[in-house]
């Protein structure tokens with residue numbers, strides 16, 4: 001299994017975000033495998049770049065680009081008064097969440113800006129104009145069924161055969177967390193177009209083997 005260099009792990013640990021280290025290492029290993037296809041790696045849900053920098057480092061090593069999509073206004077559960085709110089990412093000028101500055105600082109600190117294309121906007125809108133085949137689709141955006149199913153419908157058709165669909169926050173037991181990412185994962189498995197590879201924690205890895213519905 002490929003492991004990031006110590007300075008990349010340090011940048012990951014220093015970045016704000018919602019991914020524990022063991023899942024980050026599994027994401028990185030998946031990205032290194034997927035990058036061998038020579039196609040871009042796509043992330044939905046940039047936040048402050050904690051997971052993005054792992055995709056970026058794998059992309060850098062393979063000479064491909066990491067693409068990351070986020071409107072940077074935060075998910076439902078990150079809004080003021082909700083469980084995952086962080087007042088430090090509120091823009092004092094607008095009073096709205098804005099994670100774009102923190103994201104840029106994360107990538108700059110890791111020296112990986114040149115390997116990332118950041119799309120600022122809603123995932124379905126980005127998917128609607130996207131045309132290139134992808135080596136990896138990492139879904140870690142909105143956790144409602146509406147968002148998760150739009151992410152699946154928008155991005156999975158672009159995933160090349162042999163490419164990896166990686167889903168974060170998959171909790172089969174509702175007591176552990178919301179069910180939308182789990183349902184997305186089940187939908188991929190039931191489509192018949194994926195074979196499951198070993199996962200870690202709530203991170204699931206599926207390899208595209210054929211057409212998915």
Ligand code: SAH
Nearest residue numbers: 017018045047051070071074075123141142
């Ligand atoms: N991958 C990050 C965490 C992402 S948190 C990490 O590991 O640290 C989820 C992000 O998805 C939030 O930043 C939120 O703004 C974004 N998001 C939610 N719904 C979205 C949508 N429909 N389009 C684009 N971004 C969305």
Ligand code: MG
Nearest residue numbers: 018140168169
């Ligand atoms: Mg997540």
